[in-house]
Amino acid sequence: xxxxxxINRFSYPDYIQKYNLGYYNYLKDDRxxxxxxxxxxxxxxxxxEKFSRLLRDEIIENMSLCNNFVSEINKxxxxxxxx
Numbered sequence: 001x002x003x004x005x006x007i008n009r010f011s012y013p014d015y016i017q018k019y020n021l022g023y024y025n026y027l028k029d030d031r032x033x034x035x036x037x038x039x040x041x042x043x044x045x046x047x048x049e050k051f052s053r054l055l056r057d058e059i060i061e062n063m064s065l066c067n068n069f070v071s072e073i074n075k076x077x078x079x080x081x082x083x
Contacts, residue, residue: 022062026051 016023026032031054036047043051056079 024055024058026054 012023015021032043032047032050036043036050038044038047060079
């Protein structure tokens with residue numbers, strides 16, 4: 001018996017467009033090397049820290065591009081609290 005998840009009924013591009021979501025694909029990101037991985041699917045501590053910084057910076061950059069949605073105080077809070 002196969003149980004289908006509701007999320008499997010949607011393709012990611014359709015879901016992203018329907019809900020106006022951002023999508024970042026780091027699967028083939030050349031900023032990561034074999035030394036950043038614990039195994040073929042999982043980052044090690046070094047890779048996780050690198051990914052956290054990259055994601056933090058992209059969130060801040062994209063939020064700033066949206067009509068200066070994030071104030072300077074919020075940017076500082078994000079920098080302190082997200083890593």
